[in-house]
Amino acid sequence: MGNMIKVGMADLKVCKCPDALTTLGLGSCVGVALYDPVTKISGLLHCMLPDSTQIRNNSNLAKFADTGIDELIRQMAALGANKNRLVAKIAGGAQMFAMTTTNDSLRVGERNAEAAKKKLKEYNIRLLAEDCGLNYGRTVEFYSETGDYVIKSVGKPVKTI
Amino acid sequence: MSKIDLEKLEDSQFDVLKEIGNIGAGNATTALATMLNIKVDMSVPNVALLPFDNISSFIGSEEQTVVGILLEIQGDIDGMMMFLFDMKSAHHLVNSLMMRDVHQDENGMADFSEMEMSALNEIGNIVSGSYLSALSGLTGMKMVSSVPALSIDMLGALLSVPAIEFGKYGDKLLMIQSEFGEDDFVTGYFLLIPELESYDKILTSLGM
Numbered sequence: 001m002g003n004m005i006k007v008g009m010a011d012l013k014v015c016k017c018p019d020a021l022t023t024l025g026l027g028s029c030v031g032v033a034l035y036d037p038v039t040k041i042s043g044l045l046h047c048m049l050p051d052s053t054q055i056r057n058n059s060n061l062a063k064f065a066d067t068g069i070d071e072l073i074r075q076m077a078a079l080g081a082n083k084n085r086l087v088a089k090i091a092g093g094a095q096m097f098a099m100t101t102t103n104d105s106l107r108v109g110e111r112n113a114e115a116a117k118k119k120l121k122e123y124n125i126r127l128l129a130e131d132c133g134l135n136y137g138r139t140v141e142f143y144s145e146t147g148d149y150v151i152k153s154v155g156k157p158v159k160t161i
Numbered sequence: 162m163s164k165i166d167l168e169k170l171e172d173s174q175f176d177v178l179k180e181i182g183n184i185g186a187g188n189a190t191t192a193l194a195t196m197l198n199i200k201v202d203m204s205v206p207n208v209a210l211l212p213f214d215n216i217s218s219f220i221g222s223e224e225q226t227v228v229g230i231l232l233e234i235q236g237d238i239d240g241m242m243m244f245l246f247d248m249k250s251a252h253h254l255v256n257s258l259m260m261r262d263v264h265q266d267e268n269g270m271a272d273f274s275e276m277e278m279s280a281l282n283e284i285g286n287i288v289s290g291s292y293l294s295a296l297s298g299l300t301g302m303k304m305v306s307s308v309p310a311l312s313i314d315m316l317g318a319l320l321s322v323p324a325i326e327f328g329k330y331g332d333k334l335l336m337i338q339s340e341f342g343e344d345d346f347v348t349g350y351f352l353l354i355p356e357l358e359s360y361d362k363i364l365t366s367l368g369m
Contacts, residue, residue: 009216025316026318027320094318096229096318136314137319
């Protein structure tokens with residue numbers, strides 16, 4: 001078992017086998033894990049917003065689903081991953097508070113997950129599994145050794161996708 | 162041009178925002194103490210500018226389970242208000258409100274019944290009402306809060322909701338935070354999180 005590398009909010013990290021990647025307390029944010037099954041090079045993105053083109057201040061690439069996935073693929077390729085082999089698993093995008101609201105920002109979880117899937121499709125990256133939506137937070141761990149994406153939530157059994 | 166720059170806040174701006182926290186949270190604390198008939202202390206408010214990767218640090222860890230009550234604010238000022246309690250404090254508050262034996266059992270993590278959740282929401286409603294009316298009186302601006310929504314989950318996941326709002330402006334979350342407590346039984350936080358434009362309005366209304 002290698003090191004557990006922590007990915008913060010609006011952050012991304014890549015690693016080689018046998019290291020693992022984790023991000024704690026995903027709420028409406030989405031955790032996008034990419035994986036090259038041959039080299040076992042892995043990457044994890046914790047993005048907060050769906051679309052960088054809607055926002056003026058978009059210098060932090062990892063904040064957005066679109067530019068975050070671009071950057072994640074770039075860094076993984078630099079480490080030796082083959083872009084054509086990449087597969088994806090995503091989790092998060094919850095709606096933490098049940099608001100009867102018109103405020104778009106509270107439905108951002110759903111939009112984050114959609115934006116991530118759209119971007120993956122553009123790259124022809126296969127989405128192997130997802131655990132998105134609903135109303136609870138998730139802590140995720142991605143193991144480069146096995147490609148397992150482990151999801152932990154409060155008061156729920158641990159899930160592996 | 163926005164008066165507030167998330168990268169360089171002036172000391173005088175910090176002071177004014179702190180004073181808002183002082184007046185708002187002071188009123189809210191009094192309301193809480195009166196409603197529950199307990200003595201509630203309040204710390205000096207803090208204007209917190211938190212980078213996203215360290216957002217939970219003022220309370221604890223991202224994975225800590227807490228009770229969060231969120232209200233949306235609309236009117237002259239837009240934004241959110243959030244209360245956070247740890248599980249033990251939330252049980253204690255509910256027990257005080259429902260006039261039950263204040264008995265701290267070992268099982269502080271027990272689930273809340275529907276009745277207890279509704280009681281917690283009501284606490285949020287009354288306390289935020291007094292916070293906002295104090296703020297409204299001070300600034301002369303109108304603010305209305307939404308019906309509260311409650312969530313019991315990981316701290317990081319709850320704080321991601323206001324953080325995402327601020328993600329549109331930069332990589333930091335700015336909020337006015339006050340801690341309150343009753344001896345060893347209750348520790349909780351009031352967070353007032355106006356949108357960035359609303360900070361400007363608040364400062365202007367106070368002659369900044």
